[in-house]
Amino acid sequence: MxxxxxxxxxxxxxxxxxxxxxxxxxxxxxxxxxxxxxxxxxxxxxxxxxxxxxxxxxxxxxxxxxxxxxxxxxxxxxxxxxxxxxxxxxxxxxxxxxxxxxxxxxxxxxxxxVRLEAGFAAEMAERLAAHPLWAADAARLGTGVEQAELQRLLEEKAAPLYLGDRLVGVVRxxxxxxxxxxxxxxxxxxxxxxxxxxxxxxxxxxxxxxxxxxxxxxxxxxxxxxxxxxxxxxxxxxxxxxxxxxxxxxxxxxxxxxxxxxxxxxxxxxxxxxxxxxxxxxxxxxxxxxxxxxxxxxxxxxxxxxxxxxxxxxxxxxxxxxxxxxxxxxxxxxxxxxxxxxxxxxxxxxxxxxxxxxxxxxxxxxxxxxxxxxxxxxxxxxxxxxxxxxxxxxxxxxxxxxxxxxxxxxxxxxxxxxxxxxxxxxxxxxxxxxxxxxxxxxxxxxxxxxxxxxxxxxxxxxxxxxxxxxxxxxxRNPGPQPGEAADAPGGAPAEAGAPAPKPVRPAVGITLHGSELGEEEVLRAAEQARRQWPDIEVVLIGRPPRETPVRWVEAGDGCLADEHRTMERMLAAGELAAAVTLHYAFPIGVATVGRVITPARGREMLIATTTGTAAADRVEAMVRAAIGGIAVARALGLTDPTVGILNVDGARQAERVLEALRTGGYPFRWAASGRADGGALMRGNDVLTGEPDVLVTDSLTGNLLMKLISAQSTGGSYEATGYGYGPGVGPEQRQIVHIISRASGAPVIAGAIRYAADMARGNLPQVVAQEYARAREAGLDRLLAERRGAGGGQIRPQAGPDAVAGPQAGAEAGGTVAAPDGPAAAPPEKVATAEIPGVDILDLEEAVACLWRRGIYAKSGMGCTGPVVLVADEDLEAARTALKEAGFLG
Structure with a gap:
């Protein structure tokens, strides 16, 4: 079935x-x-x-x-x-x-x-001949009949067809x-x-x-x-x-x-x-x-x-x-x-x-x-x-x-x-x-x-x-499950028990604009990936600065916002299996899992997470980051990855929740620190040696680690090694969008294209859904609810697994957002790509509502450095001023 x-x-x-x-x-x-x-x-x-x-x-x-x-x-x-x-x-x-x-x-x-009057039939034949869906049929209207014939048919109880006072036909x-x-x-x-x-x-x-x-x-x-x-x-x-x-x-x-x-x-x-x-x-x-x-x-x-x-x-x-x-x-x-x-x-x-x-x-x-x-x-x-x-x-x-x-x-x-x-x-x-x-x-x-x-x-x-x-x-479609094959118009039905097909040659898009290193650097990366991995179809989104063998598609006026819209359309239509971009704001609940080559041993390690926020509460975000990191590891083929937690604020609480999940039946193995006292908490030495397969941390620390490891050989000005900041991962994220930074060089961008293709072949969205299902069976929702009930952090409903970030959802519904100063109705929607960082994640809703009350369209999102308020370019300065006056920005 x-x-x-x-x-x-x-x-x-x-x-x-x-x-x-x-x-x-x-x-x-x-x-x-x-x-x-x-x-x-x-x-x-x-x-x-x-x-x-x-x-x-x-x-x-x-x-x-x-x-x-x-x-x-x-x-x-x-x-x-x-x-x-x-x-x-x-x-x-x-x-x-x-x-x-x-x-x-x-x-x-x-x-x-149906009989049509001769003059009317001729007029309509000409009109329909210009209609793309009826051009081939227009000649079948024939020559029509004279008015006298229509009048005779009316006497035989035909139903008249009028345009104003003009009788143009009858139905007999x-x-x-x-x-x-x-x-x-x-x-x-x-x-x-x-x-x-x-x-x-x-x-x-x-x-x-x-x-x-x-x-x-x-x-x-x-x-x-x-x-x-x-x-x-x-x-x-x-x-x-x-x-x-x-x-x-x-x-x-x-x-x-x-x-x-x-x-x-x-x-x-x-x-x-x-x-x-x-x-x-x-x-x-x-x-x-x-x-x-x-x-x-x-x-x-x-x-x-x-x-x-x-x-x-x-x-x-x-x-x-x-x-x-x-x-x-x-x-x-x-x-x-x-x-x-x-x-x-x-x-x-x-x-x-x-x-x-x-x-x-x-x-x-x-x-x-x-x-x-x-x-x-x-x-x-x-x-x-x-x-x-x-x-x-x-x-x-x-x-x-x-x-x-x-x-x-x-x-x-x-x-x-x-x-x-x-x-x-x-x-x-x-x-x-x-x-x-x-x-x-x-x-x-x-x-x-x-x-x-x-x-x-x-x-x-x-x-x-x-x-x-x-x-x-x-x-929403969860994607292919084991034993399922996608149907296509005109295709043969899947055989019972056949393994789910993986993209033979996945198409991976890469947006052209936004890098500090220029369009040429991105183009070099696309060409490098095309040469190095012929099993990937690289698609450049945006007009390249010179001739290139890489296939490319036009994207509006050539700005990054237009490229994002083209990218999203192509992903939704199935024209791309995954995409690589930058300056892309994920909703709360989605964070990226980076992939680095650790310097001490040249060992690959996943950092969960590097941008975005998996939840508004720090500890819950780290728990969800662990699940996302495990999903990415399994999509890469690591069936039994080891997990370690960076020794940052909240690490012990996250460890307790994850251990309760593990004993409740959620399968993963703890990594052991290379330090004498061992344990699942990772120190700086463990980061350099790549001790765990999946390193769990908050996204801002993860972002810092990505930059340090990727740019350690260039003095910090150029990210030269690794695979980028990774795909957005969350229980509701259905498309594979992979993030790089403004300082990512061609080797990293090419690596990001490889990483994105690996996620497409590994059916990442399906694996994430499976991991969350396992975690929920092991008590994830109950454990997080108990933590909140014990005062361990307040999670806004919009940050949960089944919703997008607060005011954005209200805007799309044409509704209002409640805030301390009263409800705010959404102004007319605009293309909002200008980022305002610095607003505390727990204040995002109120900040957006504040701008709405001042007639500025805004929505919340996650940028490379944390939570951001998104506004139209022309509203950026007015929005910043309003948020400063309201105390949301220092």
Whole structure:
């Protein structure tokens, strides 16, 4: 069996104001019952242009141009704050104008039901010929028909297609007497099909999966296609796959009102887990019926009619690639027939019960995706802010269970929730719009877990009064385990029991800028590594100063910040197995393990740690450094490394905790000092001789040792020996980022590339996860908790194993950070690369909050010399002044 993963997602919108007027249920019903209605007379004046709908912030969030936390920082009403420079295409897909979409109805029509007016067909053929996804199909629009023919078809009960007052086409009925094949129903079905095909084609364009690699498609909209003898027979799935070239796929339709997509997600994951299929797509188009659903209230209150877009999505699930977020089928929530229908009963069934079975708390889920309806669509109609109501219920359950205090409820909602941004298209808002965003956040290491919750109203079908709902947990991929092989599109399935593959020739990136010794020194190191170790593919990040045989990639404007962004993107995409850089701020909880050649005997030794901070408390940081150092040793092939602790402040306390771990079952051996009295505490002599395999110390002392040992032969101006300051190691660190210093010379940088490749081959993130699992089984959490309870140091929650450093997490959630002077809201996010050292690690949260209150965006991190506050370059001096005035800096 293989674990299912989310490989990618696409989202599209279609601006459709004319379909709204003619086929939205609310205006259509009003037209039938009260054709002289003032609402109908005023409706056209409240419709938006394509440009207005495109620049609407929730729509840009759905398409991926904005993140949910960015949307949360935009003042409401959002329609008064359009997104500047909004473009039709965004990260996840596009917004298509209505005229082109009406042409798509013709392209997906397999039974010649759609007829387009000749002039309109010619216009659209030219437009679609310029569209990268439809250019090959544009000629199939044909020459169209004359207006007289359209009028004749209207008399035969065809459904008209309008752009304003212009009749541009019709949809004919598919049977003279069968109401389920009437022109109106066929129009709705073709809209669903065309919008879903648009989403599926964007999925292929954005993820790289090939249409012929898809084996199964699950369509999960609220529509049903069939005839009078089988009104919901289907099959939308195969009809959509046919239009996208999925020649090797079969498929089926899943229906459960709004909850359908989450049911489909679970079904797809289960099929993959069982080994039936390796590549499954879950998708849905939208419907014109829900266009303008609340438009009566929007018009009455003088608002634009905001429900003027049709939504579509497509999600690719596959067998485990050991990179993408996993779908946890052991954490599935379900609203059972006997669960009850109160909000509390529903949320307990969907959220509390599955997490409890998995031994997780509500706060262990970083983000929840519930009913993501845009509140500006629902509030005018009296339905309130639907996502916020759901998040408050989840937070109330956390209060009830004693996980948080009542006063912490708003902070829980801000940290774990998101603003609603999806159109009210029934199944479209219910959980699935967050998948693209949370997948990106998980892949970037920003969060670990997210829960997708789908809820549905079964009573709408008049068959039962029951409610419906299911949920499933998405989680960061732990990487390959023994016996597992990564799946790739088009690849053969792994053989049972086969060893996990290691990179045959790992690609290791090296950023070009930031060294005191200049770009030429870094380039020489890359060329040296390429010559010396042909089993490594060296990739230079940034434009080299001269011609070089080393492969290189462009990185924005060529500054180190741009190189870091390129590096992170390439690591997340799997284009690099590891990377080497400098000036890189890890979050608290991640510290580096250096590798040196000791001068007395030429013996290699690991120094844990050399930069970063494994925890805010000194002793806990040293305990975690020991675990990280052991993990690195084992990734290097040392199955039974010896551990010694440098005789610094806190060493004895760390030794006691580690000895309790060892006797509790965590396997490692103590090193013995070369001094007469022996013992696990290492003196200076032991550092020179390299007595232990892993030397444990605090990071600042470790940083000093690295410099002394690496530069001892050059008088201190140039680090000439060793392997650099090592990879960032922590239980949540999923990418191999290796640190060098500004004074590292070419031999050390080349050694760092070798070290990074060794960590890639040794599957370092997987080994770290295994070591922490062993340590926890031996009592790590209990021992550290007892130490804190005994007054042995206060650990802030943000420094723990399951979180990033404090205010940074709050900023990403669009929330606030509490501080002694009151809460501080995050200013607009900026690229923060300028470091301000000197703030005590226990004051980092308050320092960042201080800058927020002064309107300066900041976040916390760890630099080469310890904790730092990170701000934008242009804010550096103002931030320093503010921190000095507030007493954070001397």
């Amino acid at each position: 293989t674990e299912p993963v989310i490989r990618g997602a696409a989202y599209c919108l279609i601006h459709a104001p004319n379909l709204l007027v003619h086929y939205g249920t609310t205006p259509a019903m009003e037209r039938r019952l009260n054709p002289e209605s003032p609402y109908l007379a005023r409706l056209p004046r409240h419709l938006r242009s394509f440009e207005e709908a495109l620049a609407y912030p929730p729509n840009q969030t759905y398409l991926g141009r904005l993140r949910p936390d960015e949307l949360a920082r935009i003042p409401r009403p959002w329609y008064e704050h359009p997104v500047e420079g909004a473009e039709r295409e965004a990260r996840y897909g596009e917004m298509m104008p209505e005229d082109e979409f009406l042409a798509l109805l013709k392209l997906v029509d397999a039974f010649d039901l 009925r598919a049977h003279e007497h069968d109401e389920t094949l009437s022109s109106h129903v066929m129009l709705e079905n073709l809209v669903t099909k065309a919008s879903a095909v648009l989403g599926l084609r964007h999925l292929f364009a954005r993820t790289g999966v090939k249409p012929e690699e898809v084996e199964y498609i699950i369509e999960c909209s609220e529509e049903a296609c069939g005839d009078m003898n089988q009104r919901g027979g289907g099959n939308f799935a195969k009809a959509i796959g046919e239009m996208a070239g999925c020649v090797n796929a079969t498929g089926s339709d899943t229906r459960s009102f709004c909850a359908g997509p989450t049911h489909a997600l679970i079904e797809a994951a289960a099929l993959i887990r069982a080994g039936v299929f390796r590549h499954v797509v879950v998708l849905a188009g939208g419907t014109p019926a829900k266009l303008g659903l609340n438009s009566r209230d929007h018009v009455a209150k003088g608002l634009p009619v905001l429900e003027d877009v049709i939504g579509a999505f497509a999600v690719h699930l596959s067998a485990d690639d050991h990179t993408s977020p996993r779908v946890r089928l052991d954490v599935v929530g379900r609203h059972k027939i006997g669960s009850g229908s109160s909000p509390q009963a529903v949320m307990e069934a969907l959220v509390t019960e599955p997490l409890e079975r998995a031994g997780l708390k509500l706060s262990d889920v970083d983000r929840y995706g519930v009913e993501m309806q845009n509140p500006e669509l629902t509030e005018p109609a009296g339905a309130g802010d639907v996502p916020q109501a759901n998040y408050k219920m989840i937070a109330a359950l956390a209060v009830k269970r004693g996980e948080i205090g009542r006063a912490e409820l708003p902070a829980f909602v801000a940290a774990h929730g998101m603003p609603g941004f999806a159109p009210t298209q029934g199944h479209i808002p219910s959980g699935v719009p967050v998948i693209g965003h949370v997948r990106d956040a998980i892949m970037a290491g920003e969060i670990r877990r997210a829960m997708v919750i789908g809820k549905g109203s079964l009573f709408l079908g008049r068959m039962t009064n029951l409610f419906d709902g299911v949920s499933v947990l998405l989680e």
